[in-house]
Amino acid sequence: MKNMTLNEIYNQIWNDLKDGVKNTKSAFHYPIISTIDKNGYPSSRTVVLRKINKENNIISFNTDIRSEKWLEIKNNKKISVSIYEPNKKIQIRIIGSAILNYKNKIWDAAWDSTPSMSRECYSTPYPPSTTISKPEDIDNSLKNIQNEDLNKYKVNFGRIDILIKSLDWLYLIHSGHRRAKFELSKNISMCWLAP
Numbered sequence: 519m520k521n522m523t524l525n526e527i528y529n530q531i532w533n534d535l536k537d538g539v540k541n542t543k544s545a546f547h548y549p550i551i552s553t554i555d556k557n558g559y560p561s562s563r564t565v566v567l568r569k570i571n572k573e574n575n576i577i578s579f580n581t582d583i584r585s586e587k588w589l590e591i592k593n594n595k596k597i598s599v600s601i602y603e604p605n606k607k608i609q610i611r612i613i614g615s616a617i618l619n620y621k622n623k624i625w626d627a628a629w630d631s632t633p634s635m636s637r638e639c640y641s642t643p644y645p646p647s648t649t650i651s652k653p654e655d656i657d658n659s660l661k662n663i664q665n666e667d668l669n670k671y672k673v674n675f676g677r678i679d680i681l682i683k684s685l686d687w688l689y690l691i692h693s694g695h696r697r698a699k700f701e702l703s704k705n706i707s708m709c710w711l712a713p
C-alpha cells in the first residue's frame with residue numbers, strides 16, 4: 519500500500535467502493551454521509567452504499583423521502599462522505615453534490631433492485647424523526663404489512679446520487695502516513711498531501 523502510485527491508489531479507492539456495495543463486512547458498505555441541517559449544523563448518519571459508477575464519478579444510496587436528509591439536500595446539495603476501513607487502515611473523505619432521484623428512470627431501477635425486506639422500510643406510516651408515543655407501534659406497523667403489495671410504498675422511496683468533486687485518501691502506518699487528494703472533473707488531478 520505504502521509504495522503505491524497515485525494512479526494505483528485512485529483505482530484502489532474505486533475497487534474498495536465497488537466491493538463495498540456487496541461486501542457487508544467492509545466499512546465501505548456503511549459510509550457516513552453529512553449534510554447541512556436547517557440550523558446550519560452538519561448532520562451525519564450512516565447509510566448503505568448501493569451503487570457506484572466510476573466513469574461518471576457517482577456513488578449512490580437509498581433513503582426515505584420523508585427523512586431529514588432528503589429535505590436538507592433539497593435546501594443544500596453540498597454533501598460529504600467519510601469512510602474508515604480499520605482492516606486496511608484507510609480513511610476516505612469525499613466532497614460532492616447530491617442529486618435527488620424521484621419519479622425518474624434512476625428511481626425506477628433503484629426500486630426494482632430493492633428486495634422486499636428493504637422495501638418494507640418504506641412502509642412505515644411514521645415519517646423518520648417524527649415523535650411517536652410508543653416504540654412498539656413500529657413493530658405493529660411492520661406486522662400489518664405482511665402479504666401487502668409493497669409497491670405502494672415506492673412513493674416514500676428515494677435514490678440519492680453523490681456526484682464526487684474530490685476524494686481525500688489517508689493511509690495510516692506508523693513508519694510514515696500517506697495522504698493523497700484527487701480532484702474529479704472531466705480530467706482527474708491528483709497530488710500527495712502532508713498527512
Ligand SMILES: Cc1cc2nc3c(=O)[nH]c(=O)nc-3n(C[C@H](O)[C@H](O)[C@H](O)COP(=O)(O)O)c2cc1C
Pocket residue numbers: 548561562563564565566567579580581582585586587588646647
Ligand atoms: C448500519 C446502518 C445502515 C443504515 N442505512 C441507511 C440507508 O441506507 N439509508 C437511510 O436513509 N438510512 C440508513 N440508516 C439510518 C440513518 O443512519 C439515519 O438514522 C436515518 O436515515 C435518519 O437520518 P436523517 O434524520 O438524518 O435523515 C442506517 C443506519 C445504520 C446504523
